[in-house]
Amino acid sequence: DIQMTQSPASLSASLGETVTIECRASEDIYNGLAWYQQKPGKSPQLLIYNANSLHTGVPSRFSGSGSGTQYSLKINSLQSEDVASYFCQQYYDYPWTFGGGTKLELK
Amino acid sequence: EVQLVESGGGLVQPGRSLKLSCAASGFTFSDYAMAWVRQAPKKGLEWVATIIYDGSSTYYRDSVKGRFTISRDNAKSTLYLQMDSLRSEDTATYYCARHPLGASFDYWGQGVMVTVSS
Numbered sequence: 661d662i663q664m665t666q667s668p669a670s671l672s673a674s675l676g677e678t679v680t681i682e683c684r685a686s687e688d689i690y691n692g693l694a695w696y697q698q699k700p701g702k703s704p705q706l707l708i709y710n711a712n713s714l715h716t717g718v719p720s721r722f723s724g725s726g727s728g729t730q731y732s733l734k735i736n737s738l739q740s741e742d743v744a745s746y747f748c749q750q751y752y753d754y755p756w757t758f759g760g761g762t763k764l765e766l767k
Numbered sequence: 768e769v770q771l772v773e774s775g776g777g778l779v780q781p782g783r784s785l786k787l788s789c790a791a792s793g794f795t796f797s798d799y800a801m802a803w804v805r806q807a808p809k810k811g812l813e814w815v816a817t818i819i820y821d822g823s824s825t826y827y828r829d830s831v832k833g834r835f836t837i838s839r840d841n842a843k844s845t846l847y848l849q850m851d852s853l854r855s856e857d858t859a860t861y862y863c864a865r866h867p868l869g870a871s872f873d874y875w876g877q878g879v880m881v882t883v884s885s
Contacts, residue, residue: 694871696812703862703875704804704812715873747812751871755828758812 662686662750666759672767679735681762683748688728692752695724695733699744708733769793771863771876778882779853789846789863789876796844802866803837803848805859817866853883
């Protein structure tokens with residue numbers, strides 16, 4: 661199985677700040693990577709697919725990048741509504757696996 | 768608007784069975800593969816099972832193979848998860864998700880809680 665390792669596990673940032681979350685795959689996943697946002701008490705929502713494509717309706721302050729085994733999610737100009745947990749997921753190979761998550765809080 | 772609404776969760780004793788349902792609307796259900804993803808309390812996300820658009824192929828994570836069965840009724844736009852021989856480690860919120868094969872889980876339901884406890 662492909663292991664997905666996210667860092668950091670938790671993060672505290674101020675409004676307006678730029679935040680970056682990293683995700684590393686145990687082997688090359690050829691950009692088969694998605695990022696999800698899960699707000700407290702809610703279901704996950706797709707943010708980014710194919711490593712760098714924005715899902716419908718997602719604000720442009722979110723962006724994804726990376727290749728091979730290393731990927732990142734960047735949030736520009738952090739807003740209060742961005743407080744959430746973020747998960748990466750690979751869909752290059754079965755079984756489909758998620759990273760452990762990053763909990764983002766406001767400082 | 769894509770909508771996925773799960774039902775059927777609850778408290779069940781270890782070794783017993785439970786069947787979850789997911790009613791889909793807002794898209795052509797029979798065109799898409801569908802999946803179940805779960806999340807244990809305060810834990811991360813874990814893919815459980817996927818069924819392709821016509822039900823002819825299914826995929827399971829190892830820990831549920833032989834115990835869980837994913838199925839679908841395209842006439843009713845409904846996805847199911849039959850869970851047998853339940854264990855305490857199956858306790859989680861179960862989400863129904865649209866899962867185009869070779870792609871991400873692009874829409875999710877609100878989730879349904881399953882608690883396995885005596």
